[in-house]
Structure formats: C-alpha cells, structure tokens
Amino acid sequence: MSRRSTAFLKTALAAVHYSGAGNLLAPYTRGRGVIFMLHHVDPSAPQEFEPNRILKVTPSFLESVVREVRDAGFDIVPLDQVRERLEQGEEGRPFACFTLDDGYRDNREFAYPIFRRYCAPFTIYVPTDFADGRGDLWWLTLEKVLRAAPAITLAMHGETRHFGLATAADKDAAHHAIYWWLRSLPEDQARAVVAELASAHCIDPRSANGDILMTWNELRELADDPLVTIGAHTRGHYALAKLDEGTVRAEMAESIARIERELQRPCRHFSYPYGCENSAGEREFRIAEELGIETAVTTQKGLLYSDHAHDLTRLPRLSLNGDFQDLRYVKALLTGLPFAVMNTLKRYTGAGVSA
Ligand SMILES: [Zn+2]
Incomplete structure (x- = not known):
C-alpha cells in the first residue's frame, strides 16, 4: 500500500x-x-x-x-x-x-x-x-540490499534503471518501484534478480535471514x-x-x-x-x-x-x-x-x- x-x-x-x-x-x-x-x-x-x-x-x-x-x-x-x-x-x-x-x-x-x-x-x-x-525470504533480502547499497542499477522492463539511495526517501521510492516490478515477474526470475543483487552487494541471504x-x-x-x-x-x-x-x-x-x-x-x-x-x-x-x-x-x-x-x-x-x-x-x-x-x-x- x-x-x-x-x-x-x-x-x-x-x-x-x-x-x-x-x-x-x-x-x-x-x-x-x-x-x-x-x-x-x-x-x-x-x-x-x-x-x-x-x-x-x-x-x-x-x-x-x-x-x-x-x-x-x-x-x-x-x-x-x-x-x-x-x-x-x-x-x-x-x-x-x-x-x-x-x-x-x-x-x-x-x-x-x-x-x-x-x-x-x-x-x-x-x-x-x-x-x-x-x-528464500527474498523480500527481506531486498530490504537489506537497499539499506546497505549507496546506489543500484537494474535492467527493468528492458531498460537500464539507476537508483541513487542516499536517503531513506530514495530507498523507499526505489523499494516501491523494484518490489512491485518483482511481484509482476515469474517468481523464480524475481528471486534470481534479488539473489544477484545480494551477491553484488556482498550480502549473503542465508546468514542475513537464517535464524529468524x-x-x-x-x-x-x-x-x-x-x-x-x-x-x-x-x-x-x-x-x-x-x-x-x-x-x-x-x-x-x-x-x-x-x-x-x-x-x-x-x-x-x-x-x-x-x-x-x-x-x-x-x-x-x-x-x-x-x-x-x-x-x-x-x-x-x-x-x-x-x-x-x-x-x-x-x-x-x-x-x-x-x-x-x-x-x-x-x-x-x-x-x-x-x-x-x-x-x-x-x-x-x-x-x-x-x-
Ligand atoms: Zn507468507
């Protein structure tokens, strides 16, 4: 919402x-x-x-x-x-x-x-x-990536999108766009995108979410x-x-x-x-x-x-x-x-x- x-x-x-x-x-x-x-x-x-x-x-x-x-x-x-x-x-x-x-x-x-x-x-x-x-708690992994990263680049809808993530407002806006785009994809594909983002930003989803x-x-x-x-x-x-x-x-x-x-x-x-x-x-x-x-x-x-x-x-x-x-x-x-x-x-x- x-x-x-x-x-x-x-x-x-x-x-x-x-x-x-x-x-x-x-x-x-x-x-x-x-x-x-x-x-x-x-x-x-x-x-x-x-x-x-x-x-x-x-x-x-x-x-x-x-x-x-x-x-x-x-x-x-x-x-x-x-x-x-x-x-x-x-x-x-x-x-x-x-x-x-x-x-x-x-x-x-x-x-x-x-x-x-x-x-x-x-x-x-x-x-x-x-x-x-x-x-695979990909929605929590995505949050962790966006919290840690200063900026990210993603190919979305066939075009390259760059998200600056300097402030919490930037991160919220990027999350909204990326989360709902992911929800529109076949889920294996969405999970692969998040896994790739996580690895590019040195976040291991297993250890980040492993004990919850x-x-x-x-x-x-x-x-x-x-x-x-x-x-x-x-x-x-x-x-x-x-x-x-x-x-x-x-x-x-x-x-x-x-x-x-x-x-x-x-x-x-x-x-x-x-x-x-x-x-x-x-x-x-x-x-x-x-x-x-x-x-x-x-x-x-x-x-x-x-x-x-x-x-x-x-x-x-x-x-x-x-x-x-x-x-x-x-x-x-x-x-x-x-x-x-x-x-x-x-x-x-x-x-x-x-x-
Ligand atoms: Zn559930």
Missing part, C-alpha cells in the same frame, strides 16, 4: 471511530467473526528505512488487541471451530481467530506467551522449506500445546497463481503431508502465500477444496459472514499491520463499516482499496 493510501485509510478509520457511525451501524455491518493476520511480533523499534515493518507489530499492541477483542464480546476460537460457527448463521456471539504466517521465531518468543496468558488459541502457517532452513525462522523441533514443541494449530503455507512460498496446476497441487498437498508427518497430527488449514487476488484465485480455491482442506485464508480484507460457510477455502482476513498499530483502527474495522463502504465503492466503481 502506498503511503498516500495508508494515510487516506487511517483518516477514514479515525473518522469511523470518532463519528460513532461504526457503533451505530455495527448491528447491520458487523460480521459473524474475524480472522486476524499477523507475521512478525517483535518489540524492536522500526528503522528509518524498513518497508517490511508493515509485517511487524509489537507484543504490547498484540496484547491490547487480544484484550479489546475479548472486551468487545468476541470469543477467541481455533480455526477448527470456524465452520461450525459460520453454519450457526447470524446467531450467537461473534468470534475471532488469530493467525500468523511464515513461522517466524519471534512468534514463539513474543506472541506465544501472550496467547498463553489469555488462553487464546492461535494458528501458525508454515512453508515447509522455511522450517527446513531453505526458505522456527525449526521443526521448535514447531513440534509449540504444536504440543492444545492452544496451537499449525497450518500449511506451501513448500516454497510461491505465488501459486503464477505456477502450473500440477505444481500448485504439489506445493499444497506435499506441504500438508509433510506437516502431518513431522508433527504427527492432522493438518487441516492452509494459507495462500501473498494471498492477494493475483496470487490465489478460483483455480487455487478449487484445488484446496479437492484436497479436503477445511479452511484456507487469503490476504483479502474483510470480516466473516454466515455466507462464508460455503466459501471456506477463500476466507478473508484482517491484517494487524505495523503501520496501523492503533486500537481505534481495529475497533473501527471490527464494526464492519469500512468493509461495507469498500464493497459499495467496488460495486459502483469496479475497484476497491487494496494493499
């Missing part, structure tokens, strides 16, 4: 909060439930140039959200209960699920003690290559706690929509089978890497159904309504975003009003607000 649209959304959410419109309309717009999406939970202060900070919230913010959700009358439930809750229709108390993507070690260190303290169930979605120590992911032993230990669900997130964390159907099926099925083997328990839940509409679409939702996956989540924004009982392999989530660490925003989003407005806009303009 660009800084301008982030600022716009913040203003809109604050307006919903201060106007009280959300509370007034909540009975009509509030969903049956919500699935929160997190990545890193880490107390360290963001650096001046840290585009991936949107993926990071502090433990104290997470704790305040858990408390707020309970105070607002939501039951915090495991994903295993989502189907049943949605099938109950509009009756009963609203529910919330907490999910964390990728299997970062900070989840165990900083998020787990909070969920434990509040007896709140949660799910971690693991790409099996990551737990094997073979994860949980191992199978750590995951086994966590999975022994009944509060914890481990879901699948493919093998190699590729945008599935860019792959051929056979590879997509293998990425999904083999990651599930591997988790079941490693943890000696069923794996029924799945998260599509990147999760936006260009990364997971009708074909992926159908394959998830064919594989018998009970719930599968995207990164499309939204609350859960009883109709989602028929769409369990394409569930939207609500991101706890590092740039939105303010309880007012979470409260405003939980009313459902921002989504009602977004859906109306989509209906009339054919476009919504996307991150």
